[in-house]
Amino acid sequence: MTQFGKGCHLHLIDGSAFIFRAYHALPPLTRKSDGLPIGAVAGFCNMLQKYVEDSSGPEAPTHVAVIFDKGSHTFRNDLYDLYKANREAMPEDLRPQIPLTRRATEAFNIACKELEGYEADDIIATLACQAREAGGRVTIISSDKDLMQLVGDGVEMLDAMKNRRIDRDGVFEKFGVWPEQVVDVQALAGDSVDNVPGAPGIGIKTAAQLISEYGTLEALLDRAAEIKQPKRRETLIEKRAQIEMSKRLVQLDCATPLDFTLDDLEVREPDPQRLLTFLAEMEFRTLSKRIADALGTEPPVIAEAPQAAEGAPETAPDLPAIDPEGYVWVRDAAELAAWIAEARDLGWVAVDTETTGLNEMTCDLVGVSLCCVAGRACYIPLGHKLGQGGDLFGGGDLAEGQMPLQQALDLLKPLLEDPAVLKIGQNMKYDAKVLARYGIAVAPIDDTMLISYALHAGMHGHGMDALSERYLSHTPIPIKSLLGSGKSQITFAEVPIAEAVKYAAEDADITLRLWQVLKPRLHRAHVTRVYEGLERPLVPVLAQMEMHGVQVDRATLSRxxxxxxxxxxxxxxxxxxxxxxxxxxxxxxxxxxxxxxxxxxxxxxxxxxxxxxxxxxxxxxxxxxxxxxxxxxxxxxxxxxxxxxxxxxxxxxxxxxxxxHTSYSIAGANTGRLASTEPNLQNIPVRSEEGRRIREAFVAPEGKLLVSLDYSQIELRILAHMAQIDALKEAFRDGQDIHAMTASEMFGVPMDQMTSEVRRRAKAINFGVIYGISGFGLARNLRIPRGEAQAFIDRYFERFPGIKTYMDDTIAFAKAHDRVETLFGRVIHTPEINAKGPQSGFARRAAINAPIQGTAADIIRRAMIRMPEAIRDLPAKMLLQVHDELLFEVEEDAVEPLIAAAREVMEAAAEPVVKLDVPLIVDAGQGRSWAEAH
DNA sequence: CTAGAGCGCTCG
DNA sequence: GTACGAGCGCTCTAGC
The missing domain is CATH 1.20.1060.10 (Taq DNA Polymerase; Chain T, domain 4)
Known part of the structure; x- marks a missing residue:
């Protein structure tokens, strides 16, 4: 081994820049066998291979490292809490690829370095300084202008894509100042991407001009009074502190505490076996061949993975067996910190909470379980009580087996809120609500229940036990075996911790495995947009609504x-x-x-x-x-x-x-509708006069009002659009009475001579169509002979032939594919559609109804997801959803702006994905109670 | 004593 | 034998 020094040449590769360039340069490729996104990894490997090929010869480096960012919080956030606050969240399909690029670097046998709490740029700066002092040469492979401050004295930059070297002159050419002045220019100009404030009104050009004139930032600020332009002079004087802080933000740290030396970065020959194994695992066929050629060996054989039939039971491949005996009981902060570090490292973690009850608003947290890698999971007991005899821990002491709640929360909070770590759960709305009550805002999330729902609505249930049986062939420990049932039932807090560890950690393990099996299927089933756009974003919205709750007057109900x-x-x-x-x-x-x-x-x-x-x-x-x-x-x-x-x-x-506080189940109804439970607030009486009075008990607090906005005839409008019924579409565009129009069209009664009885019949038929009309059903509904009802239906189909076509086409599609779809791509499976016997009749009508009901559900979901942002500045809260209605609580003097904002969102909710041929109309009402508002 | 099926009724 | 999609309270019975 040669000591790093004169004659040595260090290459420092900006790994994060490579990843982002690779990600944006390539289409969203996925691994064929399981759909894992690997586009960025593929691009990254290509770039590394190209780098290896290009860096041979006389200019070849003696030392090399790829440097990555690590952790989202750095010393710069302590200087300025808004640092990088503008940056967009990492794309969903990129996050799981980050750890793979680390593995790729190691597979190429190139040193791979990172340091918690430091940006890659700081590590690069430190290494460059060390190498320069040792008398060696340095090439920084990056095009990041922040790194240009390091150039000079044997340090150069190389833009790998343009293959252009940047030395001192190059920096001057780009900035108009020398490298040592670059920091000063950036401090003045600021940076909108990283949210460095700089001096308002001064851009790169002006900054460079000022710095080259005054030499340094400090000189400029000291002599700011001399500046001629009054605006600029004032800015420099008034914003001095902000500018000085900006300098500290852009100044790279040349003294990061590294736990390795330059000598550790000596160039190593690749290990062909290891590299090709990795490439084969990623299923990169072309790249494997190219690299095998370059290495002079045979490319690995990559099996053509047969596309698994969608819906076929499929178990996770090659995972260790689920073994509750092997889970870890976390007892102290040090142990917990190790689990958290692993989650940070991977970028994901499955989380499950255990509580004293099923009601998120009233239960207490008893413990948290984590799992990053299938088969390895832990449970952190936090709220267990001593049982009779105090023998919960085999004679041990409670304090020895259970860390203090607040200490655990303090450690978990940064992880659970870290935007770079995906939290995976089964029914995450539950856990998120519980944790919210302990001050933790869990994000970002994935939810295996919702993934299953997006994939397989109508096919099977989405509870964890059912999913575990189906996809992991494993029966989870029944909760009843721990809690018992009936009046002798205990709470989770009373479960002996050793037993709780098995149950709770198993849940996290199962959740992680389900995620690994199901998540890649979203792409294959073409429901990624449904999951990411209609299911997952609803979780925080509903959690907020549920936690807010609606005021109900006990005295009114009691009376x-x-x-x-x-x-x-x-x-x-x-x-x-x-x-x-x-x-x-x-x-x-x-x-x-x-x-x-x-x-x-x-x-x-x-x-x-x-x-x-x-x-x-x-x-x-x-x-x-x-x-x-x-x-x-x-x-x-x-x-x-x-x-x-x-x-x-x-x-x-x-x-x-x-x-x-109701609870909405997102994956309850097959069609995409929500379902309200505990209590169901979607079936509060309204049709009868006596029943409607119940709504008088739903009130707004003093100084506020309830506002109700509901879609007018949304399902019929969707039918008119989907079935392309011109007469209906026109009627909706003209704002006509749709049932009267139908009656007039069918029975030849002029609109101005319409009787309520004729209109009632037409209305029944209109609804019947949405429900998958049958002569029998209509006859029973209207209490008329079946033949008469059938005659109405025939007449209806005759006047609106598009309806029949729509129904026939929908049935044919369902029979061919065992599913139907909404306008937004939501899939509803119809497994019974090809069955024999009466159940096929049910399935047929459900298949006709599902795209209509489901599209309406999609539309109001979209409105709800956009709503928090749209009413952000108003003193208003969204409280309830009743399929086509949203109920708000608003301060009295903000009612009109709320109605305007909410109506706008609701009426435009289909756009821009779907352009409906009919307008969506929203009616609004307001009052002290829901009875008045509706 | 308890769990679950069945009935009936509420809503969109 | 049938209108589509839900949840829940009550009664009654099968089974522990």
Whole structure:
């Protein structure tokens, strides 16, 4: 080994610049076998190979290293917290490639260096200074102008793409000043990319002119009073501190604490075996061949990976078995720090939280599990309690097995908020909400549940247990085996930590494996844009809405509940009297027996369980002849309102916030709709007068109002567009009454002579079409003979032939592909479409409905995702979504601007991806309560 | 005693 | 035997 010194030549390659250049130069290539994005890695390897080939001969380096950035926080952020605050987030498909470029560098047997908290530029500066002092030559391979300050005294830059060397004269040519003055020029001019402020109003040109005139920045600032231009003079005097700070930001650090020396960077011969193995793993066929030729060996054989059939069960290849015994119990800060470092290194980590309950708003954090590499996962217990006998830790002490909560949060927060580390979870909205209550804003995220949903909506469920069975052939430890069930159920805090480690860490391990299996499939299934544009961005939006909650007035509900109870008791007495005996009015079974057996009413029909049907439609028919069923209908309405709304809703008022916090499931409905649970706030009564009064309990706090905006006839508009029905499209463009227009067209009744009955029928048909109309269904809905209903449908198809075509085409597509799609590319699988028997009828109607309902769902999702930014400056909060309606809480004097801003977003939500042939119209209302606003 | 199916009703 | 998509409260029963 030669000591670095005179005669030595050091090459320093700016690795990050290579990566970005490679990424932007190539199309988004993916690895064939699994869809892993590898475009940047391919470009990076190409550039390295070209570098190796070009750097032989007399100018060959004796020492070389590729230098990378590491960590998002550097000493510059301590100087100025907005440093690089403008930079855009790393592209989604680039992040997983960063660690691969490190591996590529090592495969080429080139030293690969980085240092936590330092930019590559600082390491390059330090090495260049060291090499210069040792009397050697240095070539910096980069085109970054920030590095030009280092040029001179044997240090040169090389722009690898243009193959142009830059020496002192080159720098002067570019900047108009010498390298040692470059920092001063940059400090004055600032840099918008890195968000270096500089002196406002002074650009590169002026800065160079000033520096060459005064020599140095310090001289210029000291003599600023001499400047003739008044504006410039004032800026230099007033912004002196800002300019001096800018200088410290652009000045490279030549004394970074490196744990290696120049001698460690001596050029090494590549190891052909190692390099070619890596290239084969990346499945670079052309590059492998080229490099094998250059090395004088045979290229590796890369199997043509057969494209796995989409939807076929596919297990993760070559992963270690899932073994809960092998997981790690993290007990102290040092151990946790090691896991965090690994996550930082890789750029991703699977995260799972354990809590005392299922309600994110009220539960407590009990522990966190992490997993970066399949098979290696840990659990950090934080809130476990001692069990009876204090034997949770095999006789150990709680403090020895569990680190303090705040200490762990302080360590985890920077990781979980690090924009350079992807946090992977299963149903991340849950974990994000829990962590938000502990002051951690988790981002960026990936969610295996949502990936599965984007891929396979309609095909199967997306819970972790189901996904684990399906894709990993593994049954996770059932939570019940830890918590028990029923009234002897315990919380996770009471689970012995040794058991908790197995369960919790396994969840993180499984999540990571699912991510590795499912994420690459997004590209293959062409749903990356759906996932990244319609599913994932909704997580933070919904989390915010849910955490904010809606104010519900307990007293109003309580008063109504009392009134309902009184009326119900009265009705119950009447019903019992009419029946001649007491029975449970709430039991359909007992009611059926009273009506059809005891009272002998004709027409009782038994269902498959042998019980009489006593649904509202049946009772309504009977009510014309009999008193009892009429009273039961009244009783049922009150019973429903009382139990589901006035009573149950009160239980959901959060004692801390005094508000109701629903939870939206993003992957609940197959069509892309959201589903609201615990409580369901998407089915609060509105159709009946009595029911609507429930909405009087949904109120705005003092000084605020509720504002409701809803899409008018959005599904029919989408139908008009998708099925290309000119008459409907025109009617919507002209703002006509769409049902009346349909009736007029079908029955030949002029619009000005339209009766409500004719309009009602047309309306039923319009909705029927959206639901995949059938003669039977329409007949039942309109209570007309089936033949008559069929005649209406025939007439409808005749007047609007596009509808029939749309329906037939949709069915044909579904039969051919087992799926249908929305206008935005959302895929809804229809596995039963080719089945025999009655289920094919269900599947056919669902297939007709799904693109329409799903497109409407996509549109309001897009509006919701854009909404926070659009109303950012208004004192308003988005609270609820009810499929085609958004409910806001707004300060009284901001109602009009809120309506204007929200309406604009909603009406333009389809654009620019889809240009609808019909306008989207949004109606708005406002009031103290939801009853008034709707 | 508990879990789950079935019924019925609420919404878009 | 049938309108599409959801969630939830109540009753009743099967099974521990």
């Amino acid at each position: 109504m509940s009392g009134a309902f109870a009184q009326k119900m008791a009265q009705l119950e007495e009447e019903i019992h009297a009419l029946a001649g005996e007491t029975f449970n009015v709430g039991s359909p079974k007992q009611l059926g027996e009273i009506l059809f057996d005891k009272m002998g009413i004709e027409g009782g029909k038994k269902g498959k369980t042998g019980a009489y049907a006593t649904g509202a439609d049946v009772l309504e028919d009977l009510a014309t002849e009999h008193e009892l069923p009429a009273r039961v209908l009244d009783w049922r309405q009150l019973s429903k309102l009382k139990s589901t709304y006035t009573d149950a809703l009160q239980e959901h008022i959060n004692p801390e916030t005094g508000r109701v």
